[in-house]
Amino acid sequence: MSLSSLAPQEIADRLERARADYESFAARGLNLDITRGKPSAAQLDLADPLLTAVSPGDVRSADGTDTRNYGGLAGLLELREIFAPLLGVPAAQLLAQGTSSLTLMRDALSFAMLHGRPGSAGPWVREPVRMLCPVPGYDRHFQLAASLGFELIPVGMDGQGPDIAQIAELTRTDASIKGIWIVPVHSNPTGLSMSVQRARELMELTTAAPDFTVLWDNAYALHHLREPHPEPIDVLGLAAEAGHPDRPLIFASTSKITFAGAGVAFVGGSPAMVDWFSRHTGDGSIGPDKINHLRHARFFGSPEGVRDHMRKHAELLAPKFAAVDEVFTRELGPDDLAAWTRPAGGYFVTLAVPPGTAAHVVKLAAEAGVKLTPAGATHPHGIDPDDAIIRIAPSMPPLEEVVEAAEVVAACVRVAAYETAASASAD
Amino acid sequence: MSLSSLAPQEIADRLERARADYESFAARGLNLDITRGKPSAAQLDLADPLLTAVSPGDVRSADGTDTRNYGGLAGLLELREIFAPLLGVPAAQLLAQGTSSLTLMRDALSFAMLHGRPGSAGPWVREPVRMLCPVPGYDRHFQLAASLGFELIPVGMDGQGPDIAQIAELTRTDASIKGIWIVPVHSNPTGLSMSVQRARELMELTTAAPDFTVLWDNAYALHHLREPHPEPIDVLGLAAEAGHPDRPLIFASTSKITFAGAGVAFVGGSPAMVDWFSRHTGDGSIGPDKINHLRHARFFGSPEGVRDHMRKHAELLAPKFAAVDEVFTRELGPDDLAAWTRPAGGYFVTLAVPPGTAAHVVKLAAEAGVKLTPAGATHPHGIDPDDAIIRIAPSMPPLEEVVEAAEVVAACVRVAAYETAASASAD
Numbered sequence: 001m002s003l004s005s006l007a008p009q010e011i012a013d014r015l016e017r018a019r020a021d022y023e024s025f026a027a028r029g030l031n032l033d034i035t036r037g038k039p040s041a042a043q044l045d046l047a048d049p050l051l052t053a054v055s056p057g058d059v060r061s062a063d064g065t066d067t068r069n070y071g072g073l074a075g076l077l078e079l080r081e082i083f084a085p086l087l088g089v090p091a092a093q094l095l096a097q098g099t100s101s102l103t104l105m106r107d108a109l110s111f112a113m114l115h116g117r118p119g120s121a122g123p124w125v126r127e128p129v130r131m132l133c134p135v136p137g138y139d140r141h142f143q144l145a146a147s148l149g150f151e152l153i154p155v156g157m158d159g160q161g162p163d164i165a166q167i168a169e170l171t172r173t174d175a176s177i178k179g180i181w182i183v184p185v186h187s188n189p190t191g192l193s194m195s196v197q198r199a200r201e202l203m204e205l206t207t208a209a210p211d212f213t214v215l216w217d218n219a220y221a222l223h224h225l226r227e228p229h230p231e232p233i234d235v236l237g238l239a240a241e242a243g244h245p246d247r248p249l250i251f252a253s254t255s256k257i258t259f260a261g262a263g264v265a266f267v268g269g270s271p272a273m274v275d276w277f278s279r280h281t282g283d284g285s286i287g288p289d290k291i292n293h294l295r296h297a298r299f300f301g302s303p304e305g306v307r308d309h310m311r312k313h314a315e316l317l318a319p320k321f322a323a324v325d326e327v328f329t330r331e332l333g334p335d336d337l338a339a340w341t342r343p344a345g346g347y348f349v350t351l352a353v354p355p356g357t358a359a360h361v362v363k364l365a366a367e368a369g370v371k372l373t374p375a376g377a378t379h380p381h382g383i384d385p386d387d388a389i390i391r392i393a394p395s396m397p398p399l400e401e402v403v404e405a406a407e408v409v410a411a412c413v414r415v416a417a418y419e420t421a422a423s424a425s426a427d
Numbered sequence: 428m429s430l431s432s433l434a435p436q437e438i439a440d441r442l443e444r445a446r447a448d449y450e451s452f453a454a455r456g457l458n459l460d461i462t463r464g465k466p467s468a469a470q471l472d473l474a475d476p477l478l479t480a481v482s483p484g485d486v487r488s489a490d491g492t493d494t495r496n497y498g499g500l501a502g503l504l505e506l507r508e509i510f511a512p513l514l515g516v517p518a519a520q521l522l523a524q525g526t527s528s529l530t531l532m533r534d535a536l537s538f539a540m541l542h543g544r545p546g547s548a549g550p551w552v553r554e555p556v557r558m559l560c561p562v563p564g565y566d567r568h569f570q571l572a573a574s575l576g577f578e579l580i581p582v583g584m585d586g587q588g589p590d591i592a593q594i595a596e597l598t599r600t601d602a603s604i605k606g607i608w609i610v611p612v613h614s615n616p617t618g619l620s621m622s623v624q625r626a627r628e629l630m631e632l633t634t635a636a637p638d639f640t641v642l643w644d645n646a647y648a649l650h651h652l653r654e655p656h657p658e659p660i661d662v663l664g665l666a667a668e669a670g671h672p673d674r675p676l677i678f679a680s681t682s683k684i685t686f687a688g689a690g691v692a693f694v695g696g697s698p699a700m701v702d703w704f705s706r707h708t709g710d711g712s713i714g715p716d717k718i719n720h721l722r723h724a725r726f727f728g729s730p731e732g733v734r735d736h737m738r739k740h741a742e743l744l745a746p747k748f749a750a751v752d753e754v755f756t757r758e759l760g761p762d763d764l765a766a767w768t769r770p771a772g773g774y775f776v777t778l779a780v781p782p783g784t785a786a787h788v789v790k791l792a793a794e795a796g797v798k799l800t801p802a803g804a805t806h807p808h809g810i811d812p813d814d815a816i817i818r819i820a821p822s823m824p825p826l827e828e829v830v831e832a833a834e835v836v837a838a839c840v841r842v843a844a845y846e847t848a849a850s851a852s853a854d
Binding site: 036038039041044045047048049051052054055056057059066067068069070071098099100102103105106107110113114123125140143144147148149255259260261262280283284285286287288289290291292 | 472475478484486526534576686688707714716718
């Protein structure tokens with residue numbers, strides 16, 4: 001049954017029940033937070049052996065380097081070798097750096113602004129820069145680009161990735177469009193993964209900007225919730241085949257693999273792009289924290305070690321995603337009040353509520369003690385023109401709190417949807 | 428006795444002996460490196476308890492924060508509180524960040540370039556920027572500034588700090604002079620520490636640029652070799668009193684206190700400057716590695732814990748500096764062939780050889796198996812107009828290698844000096 005087929009009295013009855021449910025939740029004095037994609041304590045515990053993986057007297061890497069001293073700008077080779085096959089980047093073209101891939105993105109864009117990148121006519125800062133933003137997308141990507149003064153241009157998405165026809169049209173003539181954000185696997189927040197064909201098309205595009213850059217943020221490359229899961233895309237191979245080897249810059253980190261904010265971040269690309277990144281990084285760094293690299297290399301041991309570890313994450317996360325789906329199906333399904341994703345990986349559920357109600361749902365939830373990411377956060381400049389998209393992050397709270405939070409959100413959606421329907425039927 | 432008072436035959440005899448000594452060193456097949464200020468393995472061992480200071484089940488900071496998860500952009504408060512009195516910056520105005528203070532300097536300058544800083548008319552990138560560089564100084568400072576396209580302007584130094592009259596004259600009318608590099612304590616490479624009076628004068632200067640910035644790199648704040656040592660300068664207090672509270676940006680790190688490249692870096696300033704730095708950092712970071720902060724806070728426990736630790740460093744370092752002085756006094760003193768510093772702290776000895784011979788000495792040393800920092804590295808763009816300054820970094824090799832390296836360097840200085848004198852007396 002869909003909302004529009006309901007009689008006015010049916011809507012009024014449902015609204016009354018929704019309000020009663022909502023009030024009973026609100027009376028509980030809840031304090032729940034499903035705003036951010038943070039790992040739970042149980043997930044973090046999985047990586048606790050990291051803490052003691054490098055101990056006194058045992059501080060040398062495989063090649064004998066004392067990891068406690070300066071040097072090694074590219075990061076520890078044995079760690080880069082573990083992540084190279086997982087990320088589809090040769091170890092020689094993959095740098096292991098500090099703890100944050102977002103910082104590496106900031107660095108890359110700052111370097112481009114101040115110096116230009118390989119293929120640039122000059123520093124980006126000399127001209128207006130526009131950046132394509134597939135929506136819904138990651139709020140920190142958009143905020144970072146906005147902070148650099150970029151104009152953000154929303155681009156639609158489908159099941160294969162961002163709308164390539166739209167991208168082709170925009171980039172063909174507009175040389176100020178310098179790049180696009182891509183989360184290729186288990187995208188934040190949709191959970192969608194890009195198809196190889198779409199990635200190939202993106203690499204093949206003829207763009208007006210000679211230095212059009214795909215910021216390939218593979219944040220959830222290994223973060224599968226169930227089988228089958230997407231295989232790594234050889235984006236560097238596709239880019240080289242297409243004659244645009246320097247187009248992608250690849251980012252990843254272990255923040256949602258080991259410790260959030262205390263893991264290791266990676267950046268990779270063509271030899272020219274990696275040289276460029278290294279050179280500018282080297283102007284402000286003697287080298288990254290190799291002790292933390294060694295901890296990670298020892299903890300994982302091999303690419304398969306990483307995959308095994310991620311299966312343990314999935315065991316903890318999958319029930320939470322299933323619970324959200326179960327609650328939404330039960331509460332929102334009968335009257336078809338909303339649509340939501342059932343992601344095969346990543347950290348988010350995207351909830352699409354009736355247009356014009358997302359901000360209201362977020363406000364209602366906050367008043368009932370459930371914090372949600374602000375409506376609009378998934379869109380450039382925080383503005384969702386349809387006011388319809390809400391990002392749910394169920395990873396951090398314990399399962400019973402996830403269930404409770406989802407129930408509150410569902411009650412809020414019901415209140416907002418039936419209120420809107422009631423007001424429409426009263427017109 | 429000085430070189431100029433020697434008869435030609437005396438010079439010829441001495442040159443012959445110097446060459447014989449040099450050849451006997453060269454025949455040993457040495458492979459010594461005194462190029463960089465790296466701590467020795469024994470110094471690093473002092474901090475080994477850090478490696479196990481945070482262990483499974485014991486990962487929370489004093490306020491109960493799980494340091495393994497995201498958040499806390501300012502860094503762990505308990506660590507900031509330990510370093511606040513040591514650096515003369517209130518904890519609320521001191522950020523603990525990643526591992527490298529050089530990176531924080533790069534970030535600060537990049538933020539200023541792209542956005543301007545408090546007091547700026549706009550982004551620095553819009554106009555030419557000139558930066559004052561006290562010489563001899565730190566090559567990485569100069570390289571960083573040059574990489575951003577800054578014009579580097581050398582400034583002289585005396586026993587109290589950089590030449591304030593010269594700085595006053597340069598900054599009074601030239602608004603493109605946006606800043607100055609300062610290493611206030613045990614300066615790299617001279618070992619000189621700034622006087623309070625000179626710091627006050629620097630803060631009081633009326634500069635044409637409203638956003639003139641003192642990059643106060645307190646890299647050796649606590650790195651004393653002997654008593655008495657300089658007390659911390661309250662540069663923020665001096666700046667506020669002078670009516671220029673936003674002038675200094677203070678940097679420091681534990682790279683030469685705990686682990687080089689795997690310690691914790693700090694940045695501090697006025698509330699406005701710290702807000703500014705934080706805001707831009709927050710566009711590209713969710714927060715620094717709090718686990719490493721917690722390790723450091725636990726390892727030190729208190730400011731006095733840091734001071735105690737630094738006394739152990741001094742015990743290891745002081746004999747190496749004494750050895751360099753002893754060798755140079757013995758080999759270079761009799762004919763007054765060179766001047767060198769006897770620093771009370773820091774990581775370097777500055778050796779001033781006869782003008783025109785520094786590059787030759789470095790080359791001779793390399794050919795005899797002793798790597799020195801390139802001559803000129805202590806000057807902007809790597810050019811020492813007098814070709815006279817050589818930086819010696821005796822910290823890393825074991826004591827016997829330091830002695831050997833100093834003897835080789837001394838032999839090279841003797842060869843170069845007597846060659847020059849012989850050629851002058853032959854004219």
